[in-house]
Amino acid sequence: MVSIGIIGAGGIASAHAGAIRAQTGRCRLDAVYDADDTAAAAFCERFADLGPAAAASADELFARRLDAVIICTPNHLHLEYVQQAAEHGLAILCEKPAANTLGAAHAMAQIARRTGVVTMVGFTNRYQPGIRKLRYAMESGLLGTIFAYRELSSGARLVNPSIGMEWRMRDWDAGGGAVADFGVHSLDMATWLLADSCGPLHSLTGMLGTFVKRDGRYPQNDDLSVVTGRFASGAIASLMDSRVGPGLYQVDVMGSLGHAHFDLRQNAELDLRLYQSQGEAVALPDFSPSGPFEAQLGALLDAIETGRPATPDLVRAYEIQRLIERVRDHAV
Numbered sequence: 001m002v003s004i005g006i007i008g009a010g011g012i013a014s015a016h017a018g019a020i021r022a023q024t025g026r027c028r029l030d031a032v033y034d035a036d037d038t039a040a041a042a043f044c045e046r047f048a049d050l051g052p053a054a055a056a057s058a059d060e061l062f063a064r065r066l067d068a069v070i071i072c073t074p075n076h077l078h079l080e081y082v083q084q085a086a087e088h089g090l091a092i093l094c095e096k097p098a099a100n101t102l103g104a105a106h107a108m109a110q111i112a113r114r115t116g117v118v119t120m121v122g123f124t125n126r127y128q129p130g131i132r133k134l135r136y137a138m139e140s141g142l143l144g145t146i147f148a149y150r151e152l153s154s155g156a157r158l159v160n161p162s163i164g165m166e167w168r169m170r171d172w173d174a175g176g177g178a179v180a181d182f183g184v185h186s187l188d189m190a191t192w193l194l195a196d197s198c199g200p201l202h203s204l205t206g207m208l209g210t211f212v213k214r215d216g217r218y219p220q221n222d223d224l225s226v227v228t229g230r231f232a233s234g235a236i237a238s239l240m241d242s243r244v245g246p247g248l249y250q251v252d253v254m255g256s257l258g259h260a261h262f263d264l265r266q267n268a269e270l271d272l273r274l275y276q277s278q279g280e281a282v283a284l285p286d287f288s289p290s291g292p293f294e295a296q297l298g299a300l301l302d303a304i305e306t307g308r309p310a311t312p313d314l315v316r317a318y319e320i321q322r323l324i325e326r327v328r329d330h331a332v
């Protein structure tokens, strides 16, 4: 039975606690720490059936006999908690983006390499059932030679201008805006799905824009990013990430034999059509219908139980952070 602690009891911590609940019997939630006592208390009440104890400090949480910790704080705090967790020999699931700066992401990758603890970064979209079908289609070469990859990702919560300046909108706490918050998923997805067929992603260029004032001034980072890139094979990628749009997540892959379309609104599905069969939809094997956070936690538990490395780990997170920072440095 894997004993888990959560640090940071805000929005995403609830999704992780839900995943723990779904795997009761294999793991348990023993401790929670949040710098805000009220947030920790509310969280413990919401997940009272799991019986987590609120720790008064991070040190107190780490003093418990945990096997793993899930880090759900604002981005600039990930490094210090990764460091402490690794010192205690715990497996780590760190939320994305791994860090607020490239240097911090590099330090986290070094910690992972040096200590050999199991690490994972929360590239949760990889675990959408429809995305697993897409990965299968890519591995099976069903689409032929890949020409193009397109992704549209956008979140609706922050389009509301009455939501004030929060940590996500500050350079130091967050790093990039949409380009990091959403773009980290997009860059991981594109380079993970197309790695074998198209090689590495080169020639990244991007445009960043900030559009919605908060408390009478603009956020320090971007609301929207548009990134284009070319893979070693010549295939072209186009990624649009926005924190001020409708809640959407769509992926398209176009190849010489067909086209695949994923839409989060039908997250278990993949619309795959081959040109030779008059555009008829192709049936694909069904992968486990479990939700993405549950599947992600399952992968972490597999790694802990078998002693094998987890993926995507903090070394992978650093690779993606390099792409984000390249876009931010050269964006127009």
Ligand SMILES: NC(=O)c1ccc[n+]([C@@H]2O[C@H](COP(=O)([O-])OP(=O)(O)OC[C@H]3O[C@@H](n4cnc5c(N)ncnc54)[C@H](O)[C@@H]3O)[C@@H](O)[C@H]2O)c1
Pocket: 007, 008, 009, 010, 011, 012, 013, 033, 034, 035, 036, 039, 071, 072, 073, 074, 075, 077, 095, 096, 097, 122, 123, 124, 125, 181
């Ligand atoms: N995987 C995903 O798809 C996904 C989705 C949303 C958020 N996230 C990531 O999860 C992380 C948290 O995001 P969120 O939406 O839950 O933010 P949030 O603001 O809702 O929650 C953050 C929590 O951290 C607490 N906190 C602040 N400083 C702390 C400290 N020093 N020690 C302990 N706790 C502290 C806050 O009090 C708050 O409760 C971010 O890295 C974010 O990018 C990932």
